[in-house]
Amino acid sequence: MGSNNFVDGVRRWFHRRSSTTVPNNQHNHPDQNSGNGYRNSRCGKRHVSLSESHARSPNGGGDASESREQKGNLAIVGDFGISGLSLIKVHKRTHFNMAADSQKKGTPEADFFTEYGEASQYQIQEVIGKGSYGVVGSATDTHTGERVAIKKINDVFEHVSDATRILREIKLLRLLRHPDVVEIKHIMLPPSRREFRDIYVIFELMESDLHQVIKANDDLTPEHYQFFLYQLLRGLKYIHAANVFHRDLKPKNILANADCKLKICDFGLARVSFNDAPSAIFWTDYVATRWYRAPELCGSFFSKYTPAIDIWSIGCIFAEMLTGKPLFPGKNVVHQLDLMTDLLGTPPPEAIARIRNEKARRYLSNMRKKQPVPFKQKFPNADPLALRLLERLLAFDPKDRPTAEEGLADPYFHGLANLDREPSAQPISKLEFEFERRKLTKDDVRELIYREILEYHPQMLQEYLRGGDQISFMYPSGVDRFKRQFAHLEEHYGKGERSMPILRQNASLPRERVCEPNNDGENPGASVATSPSKAAQQSNNLGNPNSDAQHDPNQPNSTRCLLKSASISASKCIGVQGRETEHEEAEVNDEAIDGLSRKVEALHA
Numbered sequence: 094m095g096s097n098n099f100v101d102g103v104r105r106w107f108h109r110r111s112s113t114t115v116p117n118n119q120h121n122h123p124d125q126n127s128g129n130g131y132r133n134s135r136c137g138k139r140h141v142s143l144s145e146s147h148a149r150s151p152n153g154g155g156d157a158s159e160s161r162e163q164k165g166n167l168a169i170v171g172d173f174g175i176s177g178l179s180l181i182k183v184h185k186r187t188h189f190n191m192a193a194d195s196q197k198k199g200t201p202e203a204d205f206f207t208e209y210g211e212a213s214q215y216q217i218q219e220v221i222g223k224g225s226y227g228v229v230g231s232a233t234d235t236h237t238g239e240r241v242a243i244k245k246i247n248d249v250f251e252h253v254s255d256a257t258r259i260l261r262e263i264k265l266l267r268l269l270r271h272p273d274v275v276e277i278k279h280i281m282l283p284p285s286r287r288e289f290r291d292i293y294v295i296f297e298l299m300e301s302d303l304h305q306v307i308k309a310n311d312d313l314t315p316e317h318y319q320f321f322l323y324q325l326l327r328g329l330k331y332i333h334a335a336n337v338f339h340r341d342l343k344p345k346n347i348l349a350n351a352d353c354k355l356k357i358c359d360f361g362l363a364r365v366s367f368n369d370a371p372s373a374i375f376w377t378d379y380v381a382t383r384w385y386r387a388p389e390l391c392g393s394f395f396s397k398y399t400p401a402i403d404i405w406s407i408g409c410i411f412a413e414m415l416t417g418k419p420l421f422p423g424k425n426v427v428h429q430l431d432l433m434t435d436l437l438g439t440p441p442p443e444a445i446a447r448i449r450n451e452k453a454r455r456y457l458s459n460m461r462k463k464q465p466v467p468f469k470q471k472f473p474n475a476d477p478l479a480l481r482l483l484e485r486l487l488a489f490d491p492k493d494r495p496t497a498e499e500g501l502a503d504p505y506f507h508g509l510a511n512l513d514r515e516p517s518a519q520p521i522s523k524l525e526f527e528f529e530r531r532k533l534t535k536d537d538v539r540e541l542i543y544r545e546i547l548e549y550h551p552q553m554l555q556e557y558l559r560g561g562d563q564i565s566f567m568y569p570s571g572v573d574r575f576k577r578q579f580a581h582l583e584e585h586y587g588k589g590e591r592s593m594p595i596l597r598q599n600a601s602l603p604r605e606r607v608c609e610p611n612n613d614g615e616n617p618g619a620s621v622a623t624s625p626s627k628a629a630q631q632s633n634n635l636g637n638p639n640s641d642a643q644h645d646p647n648q649p650n651s652t653r654c655l656l657k658s659a660s661i662s663a664s665k666c667i668g669v670q671g672r673e674t675e676h677e678e679a680e681v682n683d684e685a686i687d688g689l690s691r692k693v694e695a696l697h698a
């Protein structure tokens with residue numbers, strides 16, 4: 094595909110909406126009305142009004158343009174028609190057809206529907222993935238014909254910290270409503286308010302994720318790159334305006350459709366930043382994927398962090414799109430910093446002087462001086478405007494990175510950026526996250542999750558708010574049916590494939606194990622290690638005890654990685670020669686650890 098297709102698509106989009114002219118409210122780009130080419134064809138004077146509402150098309154067909162009525166004060170967004178971009182390859186999911194199988198065997202599931210209204214709404218089809226928290230299946234909403242993804246989260250309350258992470262995620266996804274953020278459509282009502290263990294969350298269904306897209310498509314065009322980055326920054330602008338830091342942006346946490354639509358997902362590590370929140374609580378459980386981690390998080394540089402940590406991750410993701418390979422595949426935090434400085438050069442003394450953590454400051458000042466590699470040399474085929482923005486996103490010093498909003502106003506997006514389509518969220522109310530301030534018991538979290546689920550069951554919510562006791566009785570919810578269906582699916586999923594037990598990544602540390610900061614505001618490096626290997630890795634970090642937690646071979650990421658590989662091998666990508674993209678969960682090489690330990694020890698001697 095070339096720009097012509099793109100131009101045609103954009104023209105079609107404008108044509109379809111020709112009656113919705115509103116005053117031009119673009120970013121004030123100097124050349125926004127001049128010149129030729131696809132950028133300017135997108136830069137016409139017609140824009141979709143913020144108040145314009147289009148019906149959302151069911152996933153899997155029809156007009157790709159979308160809009161969403163925002164809850165509360167949030168805006169209604171008229172979004173792109175993106176038919177102008179050539180479709181990207183997404184692997185076809187063909188794991189196990191639940192519906193057909195259940196008919197063949199005459200399993201009882203089909204009858205179950207008649208009794209419970211809500212359950213009959215979803216016809217489960219196949220398993221599309223497994224995570225550490227459970228299984229994700231595709232299904233059809235029989236009321237609307239829409240295809241959805243249903244995530245079954247097993248044994249939610251096994252660990253209070255996991256349950257709290259799930260609470261955070263479902264709450265944030267209810268509050269953050271934007272076309273570039275995955276949508277929770279529904280959560281099944283548990284059969285019993287006080288006794289439920291599993292929950293079923295119904296998401297909009299996406300076809301793939303950016304990790305797969307990068308692997309499967311070696312013919313992405315400059316227009317694809319630009320549109321991908323645009324959506325990511327636009328989503329981030331909205332999320333940051335709500336004072337939410339995602340903290341774990343990586344290609345696997347960006348869902349993708351063949352029509353080039355991207356959506357940010359997995360808010361399990363996200364946090365709302367209230368100005369008075371102690372940064373210790375905010376950061377001590379930080380275990381996000383190292384390869385996309387900002388330099389300041391590779392050594393507890395500061396006591397307070399900013400949304401610029403997410404901007405860095407977006408920079409890494411964009412670079413990975415351009416080359417098909419992760420930009421900084423560090424084996425541990427020290428190696429991570431080495432790779433960063435290999436490309437960006439050693440930071441200037443002023444930037445190093447701002448670092449409050451003494452070990453990290455010392456490590457960087459003692460590092461052999463390195464010159465930056467020109468981005469043109471590193472990314473020889475990329476659009477120079479793209480590279481200029483990439484350099485800004487990957488500024489070593491967080492204060493030099495643009496905000497998402499500033500990123501959208503970068504010349505790279507001339508003709509594409511449009512403030513009308515880039516709404517900001519309202520800051521999230523403190524009341525919603527009041528639970529972060531206290532130590533929760535299992536029953537507390539269960540009640541809070543139940544309350545959150547009731548947001549999708551307005552009548553029950555009314556009853557609950559009136560103090561109705563009846564909902565403590567078993568309530569016909571349809572979850573039992575789902576449970577059996579998922580059990581059946583899980584039994585078949587992975588048959589004949591490399592299958593490994595899923596271990597839950599206990600990502601958030603239980604409160605009682607979170608160490609207090611020292612008087613410098615930094616974490617003193619108190620141990621949270623649960624295994625000798627973790628202890629070894631911690632000796633290799635620069636002050637943050639959790640900075641390598643995700644790299645513990647006993648942690649499930651490597652397991653998940655294998656499972657994902659298994660599902661990839663079972664998938665069909667037509668005519669695709671996948672590029673080899675290494676996994677960020679690569680095993681730690683003991684020798685490297687030893688070498689780095691010596692290096693760090695020598696530094697601190």
Ligand SMILES: Nc1ncnc2c1ncn2[C@@H]1O[C@H](COP(=O)(O)OP(=O)(O)OP(=O)(O)O)[C@@H](O)[C@H]1O
Nearest residue numbers: 221222223224225226229242296297298299302653
């Ligand atoms: N809405 C969705 N549409 C399509 N696929 C999805 C959707 N949500 C998740 N998936 C896929 O299902 C799989 C499992 O997702 P899940 O979020 O449970 O686990 P994960 O991404 O491994 O993260 P974690 O284990 O940290 O929660 C992933 O491959 C993901 O891409």
